[in-house]
Amino acid sequence: MNALELRNVTKKYPDFCLEGIDLTLPGGCIIGLIGQNGAGKSTTIKLILDMLQLDDGYISVLGMDHHKHARDIKEDVGVVLDEVGIPECLNARQVGKVMQNTYKNWDMAKYNELLLRLSLPEKKPFKEFSRGMKMKLGIAVAMSHGAKLLVLDEPTGGLDPVVRDQVVEMFYEFTRDEEHSILISSHIVSDLERLCDYVAFLHHGKLLLCQEKDALLDTYCGVRCTREQLATLPAGAILHKRETPYGVELVMKREDVPQELARGPITIEELFVTMIKEARA
Amino acid sequence: MKGLLLKDFYMTIKYCRMTLVVSVLFLILAFFNDSLFILFYPGMICGLIPTTLLAYDERSRWLQYSMTMPYTKTQIVSSKYLIGLTGQILMLLVIAAVQAVKMRMSGSFMLREYLITLMLIAILSLFSSSVSLPFIFKLGVEKGRITYYVMVGVVCGLGGGASVVLGKEIPQHMALDSVLPVLLLIVAGIYALSWYLSVVFFKKREI
Numbered sequence: 001m002n003a004l005e006l007r008n009v010t011k012k013y014p015d016f017c018l019e020g021i022d023l024t025l026p027g028g029c030i031i032g033l034i035g036q037n038g039a040g041k042s043t044t045i046k047l048i049l050d051m052l053q054l055d056d057g058y059i060s061v062l063g064m065d066h067h068k069h070a071r072d073i074k075e076d077v078g079v080v081l082d083e084v085g086i087p088e089c090l091n092a093r094q095v096g097k098v099m100q101n102t103y104k105n106w107d108m109a110k111y112n113e114l115l116l117r118l119s120l121p122e123k124k125p126f127k128e129f130s131r132g133m134k135m136k137l138g139i140a141v142a143m144s145h146g147a148k149l150l151v152l153d154e155p156t157g158g159l160d161p162v163v164r165d166q167v168v169e170m171f172y173e174f175t176r177d178e179e180h181s182i183l184i185s186s187h188i189v190s191d192l193e194r195l196c197d198y199v200a201f202l203h204h205g206k207l208l209l210c211q212e213k214d215a216l217l218d219t220y221c222g223v224r225c226t227r228e229q230l231a232t233l234p235a236g237a238i239l240h241k242r243e244t245p246y247g248v249e250l251v252m253k254r255e256d257v258p259q260e261l262a263r264g265p266i267t268i269e270e271l272f273v274t275m276i277k278e279a280r281a
Numbered sequence: 282m283k284g285l286l287l288k289d290f291y292m293t294i295k296y297c298r299m300t301l302v303v304s305v306l307f308l309i310l311a312f313f314n315d316s317l318f319i320l321f322y323p324g325m326i327c328g329l330i331p332t333t334l335l336a337y338d339e340r341s342r343w344l345q346y347s348m349t350m351p352y353t354k355t356q357i358v359s360s361k362y363l364i365g366l367t368g369q370i371l372m373l374l375v376i377a378a379v380q381a382v383k384m385r386m387s388g389s390f391m392l393r394e395y396l397i398t399l400m401l402i403a404i405l406s407l408f409s410s411s412v413s414l415p416f417i418f419k420l421g422v423e424k425g426r427i428t429y430y431v432m433v434g435v436v437c438g439l440g441g442g443a444s445v446v447l448g449k450e451i452p453q454h455m456a457l458d459s460v461l462p463v464l465l466l467i468v469a470g471i472y473a474l475s476w477y478l479s480v481v482f483f484k485k486r487e488i
Contacts, residue, residue, distance in 0.1 A: 051348045051488065053487065071351045071352075071353065072351075074349060074352075079349035083345075084346065085341060085347075085349075086346065087291075087337060087338070087343050089296065089337075098284045098288045101284035126341075
């Protein structure tokens, strides 16, 4: 069963339009939604969670219609929003009690274990938490009610590298269960590169691509060559070009690279930047 | 909905202490002043509790967060109405006790006057929150709150006017004891209608 299916998802605002998004997240996988600020990542997430009304299209979450079965779905979906949303006067213990009365499958032992593991104080009010601690508490809540799908909107923003590593490790652990899936959005592409099985690039409300990460990295490569070698390449084969004092760095499809040139690895970040520039052009 | 009510309870304890302090001050003042306004005011500011909670909810983005949980928009609205109603009923009970003690102490206890006073307070405080909440659920707290203050102004004016007209005693010739129960039922109906409108508005609002 697919954890998520979006078909022709469209949402129109006077100054922004999310258009015809088609996206599939197979069960047990992690998909990274990558885009600049304002690309439509949060709008996509809000549509999935039935927080906004669709103008067109269809969304299925864990095999159910996202609107008709919203309450059942939300029992099984753990969410961390970019602004966590926990009331400022509540402490972690009170948050636990509120959530215990919210989710049918709330696991207080698991929640307390996560508070301990993430070094979160039980009695300190949320307003006194740092940005990182706030995010960690949101993550602890999302992972304590037996969710099968985590929907995470910029969850690593504001976290220091050590905590980010810890959090990413927790997401890995979560997906060891074959039924568990994650949709994670971020503009910190390096985090997603480590974590994701699939990547989706969003730009100005349009999905530039949605593909398996490894297949993507197999399809594209980086090429370093001289200016003379560059002149021999067909212009259409070059997706991105950067000239340096030492030569030229290119992004190309592996199949388009001539035998005499060495193919180097490319990162998702480089590919993302390339595609954004291509889309702008 | 238990989780929503528990969260609102925690927040009321934290953020509405001043409401309690002001109410106590007015109730103490009521012993030394016969103006009905002094008794109306605590009931009305208790009607402001849902607005205060919604303001904090908006600031912390709780409204967005709660919509990622297995709650319906109807439940989110209903929890605020329940908290407001509970606050107003509790305050009415306190006012009732204070008024009874005051009337007994001054030796002027008359059941008819006592009940009329309580019904007037219940009607005015219920009515003021009934009018404001749908606007708040439709427009958000910042814009919606203005309607509440307008309502409080109108109701305080009515309360003050009533106290001037009626003075210390309710005139016998006025059929208030038969009119007010009907009016109370009508206002209860308005409160229910207000809840319904809030649900409709909130369902259409994209947060």
